[in-house]
Amino acid sequence: MSASGKEKGWKDVPMGGLILEAGSSDKYETGDWRTYRPVWDQEKCRHCMICWIYCPDSSILVHEGKMVGIDYKHCKGCGICAHECPAKCIDMRLETELEADRAEGARAGAGAGGACCAKSGGEAGGK
Amino acid sequence: MANLRDLTKKEELLCGGHRACAGCAAPIAVRQALKAVDTPVVVGCATGCLEVTTTIYPFTSWRVPFIHSAFENSAATISGVEAAYRALKKKGKITRDIQFIAFGGDGGTYDIGFQSLSGAMERGHDMVYICYDNEAYMNTGIQRSSATPKGASTTTSPAGKVIPGKVQFRKDLTAVMAAHNIPYVAQAVPSHWNDFITKVQKALAVKGPAFINVLAPCRLGWQFDPAETIDIMRGAVETCFWPLYEVENGVWRVTHKPREKKPVRGWLEKQGRFRHLFRPGNEHIIEEIQADIDRNWEALLARAGAA
Amino acid sequence: MSKRVAITGNEAVAQAMRQINPDVVAAYPITPQTEIVQIFSTFVADGDVDTEFVTVESEHSAMSATIGASAAGARAMTATSSQGLALMWEMLYIAAGLRLPIVAPVVNRALSAPINIHCDHSDTMGARDSGWIQLYSENAQEAYDNLIQAVRIAEHADVQLPVMVCMDGFIVSHGMENAELLDDDMVRSFIGQRTPKHSLLDVDRPATFGALDFADWYFEHRRQLAEAQTHVKGVVLDVAKEFAKVSGRSYDLFEAYRLDDAELAVVVLNSAAGTAKEVVDDLRDKGMKAGLLKIRLFRPFPHEEIVAALAGKKAIAVLDRADGLSTMGGPVFVDVRSAMYDAPGPKMVNYIYGLGGRDIDTEQIAGVYWDLARIAETGKVTSPVTYLGVRE
Structure with missing residues (x-):
């Protein structure tokens, strides 16, 4: 079944418009709304969790009290994390520029991990 | 008092993939509120941004049981759920302890849902009502609501050639709820997350109804850069436009007193909805807004015995 | 064992509610329903029920709280009349759309303006397309019996729809009649326990109730609701069969009174049927082949059975205690006539009567039958819609 379930007819869905799969929006991508991408510098991060408590999209990934990356599948690029980070370890970069960088990196034979991605240690997005 | 690292270990009860605008304060408020929860919780929500963006079929962002029925009745709907809980618990059909939170925007709380909120609070249901106040529909x-501040331009109180935005001052709903003499009432904002989460914890802990009014700036309606959402919240507190306080069993207490009360002018300037106030001839409106804030702040300090 | 008592409609309904012992009742007072709420309050105050009684601040909140309680898995009820039902209107559709088996007695009363506290059916007729099942009751006995059966109908796995049990304001709600009440234990074992498939209080399986559908899903969910309506008829009959075993009283989708061999038929709901039966008996004595069809299940509309019962009649009059204000008759007439379109065609006429509690007497109903006799004889309808009992 697709995430949207649109191939289903009225006989195949739960009664009363109920959604029985809690947190199913996890499957819905809002990452493609982004104009700017938060790029996280793992070196500078103090794991203070300020970005985490202010993120509207539950997109700061944390494991055992430490930030481990950004969920780019859902992050909409609002920039709150970068604006609020006391360590200034998140940089908002234009997606189009990053794409250009990546394309250039690929042309230069640098493989999938372009310059920008190497810098942003934790691209753990896309759960 | 909450600790951020400890909070990160709690389950994320509102997940990503909801369709709120980038930088929206409502999901920030909800995430923080749900971090205060230690027992299973059932959530109700009024029609509005929060409801539509988090429950677009077949996707739900809620990892807790959730009910939306209509716009004006989030409090009444949850009061029914809570009554069912009491009935079924009495009969032994439910054994778990469960708590109840109703959310509503300012339209669904200050305006169309005001009656059902007042009724539910008066009846004493063991529930927490959280208004995420973004100051308009x-x-x-x-569109303007009774939570829209004076001077703000909205689509039904537009700044025109003759009328400079909303003419009336906002309704002081938090004080109105305090007048219900319920065990706990508070005003909060997510920028001061610790203050807010502590208040939600207190609200959940009291037996009986509790009300929290949480300011939730809307970057689209207030017209500011989405990255500044938290900054705008801070400004509301620092200018005393949105004082942080609580009323616990009738005792008023200011929970955060700004070191230096900033003039409201600078805060208004950052928001497009007040842009017209800076045109020649409209300066007196800013003075009126400032005078209103000063009066309310002094009155609050006097009530809280902190003047 | 069951006992025979002199009782008003409101008392009978309140007694049924006591016996049903709902988990939650959320209600607001309105004439002529108020007594139900008052009597039920004394049951709560005296500990005769386990119900959490939510004394809401409006009918809108009454239905909202009932919806919340039902979604939480509780057996939930409310009761109302007239303006109260009108204020619930928004929430009626939501209760049905969420497939919540709420049961609500409605004491029929006219809608404003002008404000009027007496009986007509404009209130429940306004709710006829909300997705609620509607059962109509001629007297206190039927209101009592219908309410108890309604619990089973609403909660049936193939139905899962709210049910409104209607009875006439004052005429039945305040009129003293003889009725037989079942034993408490009989009622409780007849209705059993509610076993919801999904509940808000099932915190280990969190469900989202009341999600937003765009154009890609709304139609499917409404189609599902329409399908549920098709199951109602069969369930109503099955429940009636079981109820007959317990009570000795039999119920159908409608009552056909001396209708089989009748040539002239009147269709009516609620208390006026009692008066009409007397007229039928009288006219039969005079040699007229008069008959009566009293609708019990009005929503969903049992059109096939009604057509079968009315086919072959020479002339039919539908008596509506509500005006559709469409200039083509009242709501029951419109439905019956539409259903009869495919039947070998008797002439059909409509009478709007009894609005705002205006009495209808045997003479007026006899007049209707005489009109039908003329229509049957001449084959001509001169007045398709007649206001019966209004001062011209």
């Missing part, structure tokens, strides 16, 4: 496209 944002879901329908920024």
